Amino acid sequence: MKTYCIELAGDFACFTRPEMKVERVSYDVMTPSSTRACFEAILWKPAIRWHVRKIEVLKPIRWINLRRNEVAGVVSTRNVETAMKSGTGDLGLYVEDERQQRAGLFLRDVAYRVHADIEFKRQADPSGSAMKYQEMFERRATKGQCVNQPYLGCREFAAWFRFIPEGAMESTAIDETRDLGFMLHDLDFSNRNDPQPRFFRAKIENGVVNIPALDSAEVRA
């Protein structure tokens, strides 16, 4: 179970709290689910699953308040299906009619060093091996290859990533220790139609947040 480490950095980040999702307020540090998404942006296959182990905060936590124009509605799936069947249709979403201004309290100038490992699911790839996917990831991460640009919470906040090989000398995490309250760990998709959130008590100790495993007792269901 080899643990890989990448460094993620960006100008803005918003790891949205579920309770303040409309007028966005970010968590203080990166959430395990967004970390997983960054690893998956580099490599994901149906046979693997990423488990995040550790998040190190490299830059002081700074905030910025922004107000952005967004929309109030979603395109209805029924309209899309009708248009698909009939061949024509008006699926446009007219922003002028739907405009909503949403303020957000985002993070500024973030950098994280995150550690995760791959779980190989043999039933999805009977002829493969864990080694195959590990090498794939190492190749892609060193080259800087990704399927989509990794992002810090929201798609518009792009992240730059750098693969950190084992044993490299890197800067230390910030010197901060406090309790962050309950943080979203990830969503449990065992029931596809009704994903359930999972929370854990996050603590930052000398700039490091240790993430418990999804099925461990620390993660509340």
Next chain:
Amino acid sequence: MILHALNDYYQRRQRSPDPQDRLPALGFEEKEIPFVIEIDAYGQLINVADTRTIVGKKKIGQRFLVPQGVKKTSKVAANLLWDTAEYVVGVDTKGKPERVVEQHAAFCIRIEGLSPVARQDTGIQAVLAFCKNINLKQFEALPVWPDILAVNPNMTFRLHGDVELVCQRPAVVSSAIPVASDESKIGLCLVSGEPASIERLHPAIKGVWGAQSSGANIVSFNLDAFNSYGKLQGANAPLGKPAVFAYTTALNHLLARDSRQRIQVGDASTVFWAEEAHDLETALPDLFGEPPKDNPNRGADALKALYQSIQSGKFTRGDANTRFHVLGLAPNAARIAIRFWETATALELGRRIAGHFDDIKIARAPHEPQHLSLFRLLRGIAVQGKADNIAPNLGGEVMRAILEGLPL
């Protein structure tokens, strides 16, 4: 973190040994009720008392502890023993007579739905007798009647000779604790971390300047685009009912009109509290606000006290290491946006605030105030010096810069 801290503040107030210091318990809230209908034991109208006092230019009713109201939507839903004039008396103030009939019926049904023990109470029986035969002519003869018709205010009952309202009588109080309705699902509350029944719609937060008058919500998913993973309303952010009640009551209390723990900075209504009773909690409005005309030195005195506390490292009340929270809220129609959130120890915060005052020391004439209040600073930057022209984000950003010790 924010809701967690508000929840802790509510619990801290509930633990206070002085009952006056406690916030309303689960199932109750403080409400302004301008008119109290006095009835005798047989339900006959005696008088309608006007509890309003003139504050500034408006008439404000007295606040009472009443059973918590239901969240008002476009449906007809009555509160227990108090509600607007349309529900209580059945008088049409907006030109919708059929709806008023339904409203009054709903109000009576709610009272009849109380437990048999409560219904034996003389106060309840008087109210039920009143509701059965309402004589509008008696009301129309009252001098306050035109006011009531114009405003559709909250009204409630009091038995003649009693000091408390009917809804505050012991029999009613013990039976008004709400029973959990079975329709709400059990999930994990993200404030307490324990399983609880999840609240679908959170009670409104009133007192945020610029938000709509019926109150706004921090946790709100009022449009399609805000739902995720197919969840609706409260299921998007699972919070248990006790946690929801705690944080909304605490925040409403901190934002109350006469609260000493709020200041207005530009468009951000700022509230602050500490984890235990602390000097700095009540000093902040004096430090940042305009001093009242009858005591122009209040700001200067508060600042002197602050400097002394920082030098000695001790506060008169409360510890230097108590965690202090500051929350800035800005309105957005029916929602509330969080402008900033600061948590620091009281001493650290005191140092940053003192640093701010050191930064804005200006050479001045002896008759001018020692330091400028935040409002005057912001107004000085606005076009033509008018308060309306203060850039919307600026108040919140300035406050955040002061509290984080960043350059202004």
